[in-house]
Amino acid sequence: MSTAVTAGASGAPRRVPATVHRRRWAILGVLIFALLVVVLDNSILNVAMKTIASPAPIGLGASQSDLEWAINSYTLVFAGLLFTSGLLGDRLGRKKVLLAGMVVFGGGSLLSAVAGSPGQLITFRAVMGLGGALVMPATLAIIMNVFERDEQPKAIGVWAGAVGLAIAIGPITGGLLLQHFWWGSVFLVNLPIVLVALVGMVLLIPDSRDPNPGRLDPVGVLLSVIGLVLLIYGIIKGGQLADFTDPAAWGTVAGGLAVLAAFVLYERRAEHPALDVTWFRNPRFSASVAVIGLVFFALMGVTFFGAFYLQSVRGYSALKAGALLLPLAVAQMAFAPRARLVVDRYGVRATCAGGMALVALAFLGYLTLDTTTPIWVLEVIGFVMGTGMAHVMPPVTVTIMSALPREKAGSGSAINNTFRQVGGSLGVAVLGAMLSAAYRNGMSDHLSAVPPALRGPAGESIEATLGVARQLGPRGAALVDPAKESFVHAMHIVAGTSAGVILLGAVVALVLFPGRLPVPDAVGAQPEAEPEAAPAETA
Template sequence: MEHPTGHPRRWQILGVMVFSLLAVVLDNTILNVALKVISDPDAGLGASQSQLEWAINSYTLVFAGLLFTFGVLGDRFGRKRMLQIGMVLFGLASLASAYAQDPGQLIAARAAMGLGGAAVMPATLAIISNVFAPRERAKAIGVWAGGVGLAVAIGPIAGGLLLEHFWWGSVFLVNVPIVIVSSILIALIVPDSRNPDKAQLDPLGVLLSIIGLVGVVYGIIKIGELGTVADPQVWAPALGGIAVLVAFVLHERRTAHPAFDVRYFTVPRFSTAVASVGLVFFAMMGVMFFLAFYLQLVRGYSPLAAGALMLPFAAAQLIFSPLSAGMVRRFGGKIVATVSMLLVAASLSAYLLVGVDSPILVFEVIAFVQGAAMANIGSPATEAVMSSLPREKAGVGSAMTNTIRQVGGALGVALLGSVLSATYRENVAGTLTVLPEGVRHAAGESITATLGVAESLGARGAALIGPAKEAFVDGMHVTALCSAAIALVGAAVVARWLPGKEKPVPPVARPEKPEPAVV
């Protein structure tokens, strides 16, 4: 049943959607805090660096590869049903992760968590788009985005608190009560919605999307692992994935019932909004990647303190995301998105002011500006995508936005992380000549490795610490400038192609009834 003014319980439903998403988003950031403990053979699982990376990447691979598929399935079989299935899968996989007995079990359980997360994420946004009328939808999506930003920031804090009092598995076990409460609320409050045209199911298109996305994301992950694009392990799956995605586009253009009508990409509002999401997350995630290392290894903060230092980013998200809809109504999407992209570029460039001993207040101000700028891009872009599609395609629209976000973020971490690593290795190489040749290469791979060797050498290794921190900060500056350049590309894209302020449509006058003829 359609509600012209929105569902009567729409704000309660929005609260349930944000709470349901909390576990999925929280888990993506909370795990980073626990990696060091999981690598400990006594307190954790004794996972190697490669195994730790795959504990993260197995989730990303499944999550990004299946987002689009679950968006299609939700539109076809019901978004509430898909959300409930995803929450149960996520809860059970979290339980399995918490009690994993070895790194292999943890990697498999994390992949299962990605499966559940891929079902949850598009369903939440699709349900919001269906229960809110267009005039309130942008504000609701702003609240949803603010909740996402808050969860991203409180993840490290929550992880630090849990690890201070419990074992490493608690960072996964905390998801279970959230899942239980969410499942009850979903059953009681959330209405179901789906695409009324049940004939629109495209198995071949769905299969091609899975194969193509998994291939591209796998190639991106291998870039981060190997630090090069020349290795066949990188370009073979990536090019294969791109070829399959091209086949997907060709198939979608020809089939009578496409999983996603690719002609929407010819609509400037849709394609520009999707591109801006991908570009901003490419730029931002590459920077967020090095911030945890900077705060903990260079500045010496504990995981809990490092997480607390990200609160200005969360506060800005929480403040500005709900306000972004009003900004767009007043100034237009083009101006708001362009100015926000420029602010992102400026904040990224401002990391040049952050050094080994710079006042931490400088970092806090930059984090707040970053959060504010992101809030005024993510919410309007997401709303632009959702409003460009018919309501029955809300699940696919949500999945498309989140898929681009995941792929852009993964590419940012892989490529900009490689820039950081290469710059660090080059800068620190001269300092490591005092080490035996056998350990020199391994010690120069990362700041973690260098500081580990310095610690093992005791007083003799103290001379390595200062140069290692300086080399890392230099690499951080280069990476930040690369990220800022990507953000400037995003600003140019939205300034050129995103539609401006919508002009109010004048009311159509009713035709007057003709006067009766005088006989």
């Protein structure tokens, strides 16, 4: 007779019911659908911005501020509620939270597609952020509960590869949709994916939760939400103003940090804390979340200027610019699922540090780009960056999740995603402000021939400069080449800074990461969650 707990390849007892274990890869496929729709939507939206800014009936006539908040309203809600949604999954059941998140995300997508004004779009994007916050932690937490420890690195590698795929195919999908349909199609395309995912989730995914969640901690949850929302809002505001010395930026950031400090102090004294702050005493856990933040700080900042380089400097359409991201995605898809083999041979420390060195090399590769560099150089840079990321994200994620008990997988996944989101938002804001300042300095000597009323707007960004150049007709032609050269110079400054941030992350990995992750023993180094009941099988 075989039971739901059997011996694995390593000799340790299996903790996943046999009926769940048999369908684990199908479950992963369904989770990837959920992941794709969340990540895909954000990358698609970037392509649709110019169309949404067009006057009705082509677009909504959204202003630059409207467009920024269409992105930021999602980010604000998503990042602010990630930790809380992870706690809900651990307490109420991850399948229930995942299903709720997909329904909310699908509803927000439908409403966004039919929005009649920029204000409505901003509101409905916030609804989508709520859905995304419920979905993201649950996907990784479920993976940790349907795969045994020996297969988790491979599963997380596939999960990470799917993120790279979504980032790459988003702009291509958006470009194709906008060629044939109205702007709302970039949101409506989510609905078929959501429906397929919901059916698969209901049929295949087991529920799991923390069997001993303790009492509720409403004060801790409230402090975490307020602190994260204030922090992210301040970061976004500083990026919009390109000035973090403005009280609206630094004051809000300081307020968010103060509330988060109060949250940590409260959690240290709480009898049933929402977050066990002692987790951060584990060097591999705290180092891993720090590396996640540093990597996404650099990566999102460079992603921000990459789109402008391809479209504004090199003149590629949105569709072609999206296609040029494929080498990055192909590298992640090819290497992320196999990163565990490198970890098995060389260890976590060497693999992650080596991966970050490759990413830093790719950032330094941007320094070779100018306005006429052969485009294959950028393709090589993208492939190198994707290869490096594929050897960073899966092992770092495994390191974070394996440092925690299985029943806390939702909270661990939420912390992982929160640090990634905060790091990415900070990267876009800080590196974006750095890019804007360097660009304005580069253009300051070329605007004397521009009418005084247009000099301010002409120096704000490369898109603004090119817009003024078109408005001035033949007189504006003299602005085009300086605008492109100034942007490339600003891009080099940001790329060099990003390389330095990534190398700092590599140093953290070399100093604090373990050579190899500890192997769970037969007694159970990782406590068992409470998967959906499955009867024991009999021969």
